[in-house]
Amino acid sequence: MRKFTLKPAALYIITGMLTLLLGGGCLLCRLYLSSMEILMYVLIAIFIAIWFILGFLLLPMYFRRTVIFLSPTEITLHTGIIFLRRSQIKLSSAQYVTRISAPLSGFSGFNFLVIHALGGSLILPFLSISDCDELERAIGAVICGEEPQK
Amino acid sequence: MLAYTTRYFWLLIIPLARSLYSLTFEINALRVWLQGAWLDLIVLFAILGFAWLRWISVWVSFDSEKIILRKGLYISSEDTVFYSNISTLSITQNFLYRLLGASTVYIGTNSGKADQADLKMILRRSDADRLYEELKGSRKKSLNYSILPNKLRLIVFSLFFSSALSGVLIILALLLEIGKIVDREVEARLILDTLNEAARRVSLYVPPIITVIVIVIISAWALSFISNLFVFWGFVLTKCSDSIYIKSGVVTKNRHILLRDRINYIDLKQSFLSKVFNVSSLHLNCSGYGSAGRNELSVVLPITTRKEINGAIEEVFPEYPRPKIELKSNPRSYLSFFMMPLIFAAVPAAAFGAFYVFLPTWFEAAKPAFAISMIPALWLALCRALSMFTTGLGFSGDFMTLRYSKLFTFHTVIVPKERLTKIVIRQSPFQRMSGGCSAIIYTSSESRARHLILGLRMDRLLAMLEREGYDLYFREGK
Numbered sequence: 001m002r003k004f005t006l007k008p009a010a011l012y013i014i015t016g017m018l019t020l021l022l023g024g025g026c027l028l029c030r031l032y033l034s035s036m037e038i039l040m041y042v043l044i045a046i047f048i049a050i051w052f053i054l055g056f057l058l059l060p061m062y063f064r065r066t067v068i069f070l071s072p073t074e075i076t077l078h079t080g081i082i083f084l085r086r087s088q089i090k091l092s093s094a095q096y097v098t099r100i101s102a103p104l105s106g107f108s109g110f111n112f113l114v115i116h117a118l119g120g121s122l123i124l125p126f127l128s129i130s131d132c133d134e135l136e137r138a139i140g141a142v143i144c145g146e147e148p149q150k
Numbered sequence: 151m152l153a154y155t156t157r158y159f160w161l162l163i164i165p166l167a168r169s170l171y172s173l174t175f176e177i178n179a180l181r182v183w184l185q186g187a188w189l190d191l192i193v194l195f196a197i198l199g200f201a202w203l204r205w206i207s208v209w210v211s212f213d214s215e216k217i218i219l220r221k222g223l224y225i226s227s228e229d230t231v232f233y234s235n236i237s238t239l240s241i242t243q244n245f246l247y248r249l250l251g252a253s254t255v256y257i258g259t260n261s262g263k264a265d266q267a268d269l270k271m272i273l274r275r276s277d278a279d280r281l282y283e284e285l286k287g288s289r290k291k292s293l294n295y296s297i298l299p300n301k302l303r304l305i306v307f308s309l310f311f312s313s314a315l316s317g318v319l320i321i322l323a324l325l326l327e328i329g330k331i332v333d334r335e336v337e338a339r340l341i342l343d344t345l346n347e348a349a350r351r352v353s354l355y356v357p358p359i360i361t362v363i364v365i366v367i368i369s370a371w372a373l374s375f376i377s378n379l380f381v382f383w384g385f386v387l388t389k390c391s392d393s394i395y396i397k398s399g400v401v402t403k404n405r406h407i408l409l410r411d412r413i414n415y416i417d418l419k420q421s422f423l424s425k426v427f428n429v430s431s432l433h434l435n436c437s438g439y440g441s442a443g444r445n446e447l448s449v450v451l452p453i454t455t456r457k458e459i460n461g462a463i464e465e466v467f468p469e470y471p472r473p474k475i476e477l478k479s480n481p482r483s484y485l486s487f488f489m490m491p492l493i494f495a496a497v498p499a500a501a502f503g504a505f506y507v508f509l510p511t512w513f514e515a516a517k518p519a520f521a522i523s524m525i526p527a528l529w530l531a532l533c534r535a536l537s538m539f540t541t542g543l544g545f546s547g548d549f550m551t552l553r554y555s556k557l558f559t560f561h562t563v564i565v566p567k568e569r570l571t572k573i574v575i576r577q578s579p580f581q582r583m584s585g586g587c588s589a590i591i592y593t594s595s596e597s598r599a600r601h602l603i604l605g606l607r608m609d610r611l612l613a614m615l616e617r618e619g620y621d622l623y624f625r626e627g628k
Contacts, residue, residue, distance in 0.1 A: 116261035
């Protein structure tokens with residue numbers, strides 16, 4: 001059994017982007033809603049609350065709770081924030097794999113692996129390139145009928 | 151590269167080309183044209199530039215065991231498909247692509263994208279050929295068996311059994327495609343002008359409405375006949391131990407490689423006339439073959455005699471038994487068969503009544519249209535009447551046979567028991583009183599495959615299903 005976790009760099013980048021969005025939103029409020037002070041402060045407060053809940057509670061929780069287990073026969077994804085979800089697919093039912101990568105994904109961890117299997121698909125999010133390669137190799141080995149690595 | 155442009159490209163280029171064509175040979179005319187069309191030209195070049203970027207971002211590689219398709223400008227997506235998981239590889243070359251030396255490649259797996267290929271790519275002809283050979287090389291080598299339909303028989307049967315309905319469907323699909331690139335108004339005007347012109351010429355002898363209807367039916371039938379010939383001319387099916395290779399087409403050339411153990415079921419399809427004359431065509435259901443999304447038929451053997459079809463089943467699908475019907479529909483349950491034609495007839499009849507009551511002045515003029523609109527309902531009633539005596543199901547070894555009609559087509563489906571996914575027994579209040587029922591059999595397929603068998607006796611069906619190991623716990627439920 002091999003365990004994979006999500007790349008933390010992705011979390012830092014998303015939080016950074018959220019902070020930039022917050023800054024932009026607050027600036028726009030200051031520029032265009034200065035005549036309606038109450039509305040401006042309410043909106044800024046909402047933006048900060050969203051930023052805090054997403055960036056410091058939900059996303060870190062999601063990154064901490066999402067774990068991928070690769071066994072010789074299955075891939076299992078444990079994820080969820082409020083409702084925990086465990087999804088498992090048999091490697092033998094995998095039909096093909098799609099890897100989606102953003103620019104600079106080697107550094108940012110914006111690599112997603114979609115495993116298309118009989119009757120459904122499983123998305124493995126925010127993986128490092130080496131983890132993507134390893135998972136792809138494991139699935140390829142099972143499809144080709146090679147003995148899976150323990 | 152044109153395949154990567156959007157339809158707005160065609161919306162722009164057609165009026166631009168038209169206005170350029172109507173220019174006089176003066177230097178000022180070109181300047182005036184440029185002053186009016188500069189924005190359109192910029193958008194056109196932007197679309198072409200973006201299409202070029204999309205085109206150069208597609209990268210395909212394949213070796214002896216897998217194919218990798220990478221695409222995307224900013225966010226790249228990479229699909230890896232191993233040959234052992236490819237249910238169907240289809241390579242098609244339409245007339246334009248043949249001139250340009252290109253081919254469209256579709257790859258279908260069992261991963262469940264309904265009615266569309268998992269992967270679609272446009273490759274150079276030579277690259278598509280290499281991919282075809284690589285996949286062929288990955289399959290088991292064995293003694294091959296080929297089937298070539300008799301061409302004379304194909305012409306004769308296509309002539310007599312081509313359906314005007316499928317011609318209408320082809321016209322609709324064609325109009326839909328044209329509609330994507332040409333204005334709806336232009337499209338409608340084109341059709342109406344053509345029909346009006348034809349009707350005007352013979353209006354001295356025959357009423358215009360009848361002329362128009364006859365023209366539509368004859369042209370739909372002729373189109374269906376010609377398209378059948380074009381698709382199935384040069385049809386060759388080669389069976390190997392683990393795969394089936396199919397080649398067909400004159401204008402658009404098609405090649406397919408199907409993995410035999412991915413075939414869900416085989417289906418003998420017949421129209422009313424072909425049922426009466428005992429000819430049929432053999433189809434199969436396999437992921438990626440005959441996808442509705444690309445107007446393709448899942449044919450194994452084009453229309454021919456029943457004897458040839460049986461021979462083909464024995465050679466290509468030796469494990470499949472001859473169709474065997476154990477439980478036939480009960481003719482007393484005629485109501486379930488004629489419900490659909492009654493609904494079909496009710497709509498024009500209601501409109502007919504409404505005209506009679508509310509628009510009596512239009513009533514006489516609308517009579518021929520109502521008469522014509524009743525034809526599908528009558529035809530369906532005729533199909534259903536025949537179907538009442540042929541519908542049924544049965545088991546033979548590890549296979550199930552389902553014989554039923556769906557709208558105007560008669561089906562005889564032979565499906566391995568392992569591919570049955572769900573069995574539903576449905577009873578209407580009338581059927582509950584008479585002890586009848588309808589069986590709905592669901593089979594594995596990339597899209598929903600539902601077979602409805604009407605008018606069965608409930609007790610006999612339950613006994614037969616129980617014998618085959620499908621206990622639906624009806625008795626415990628009571």
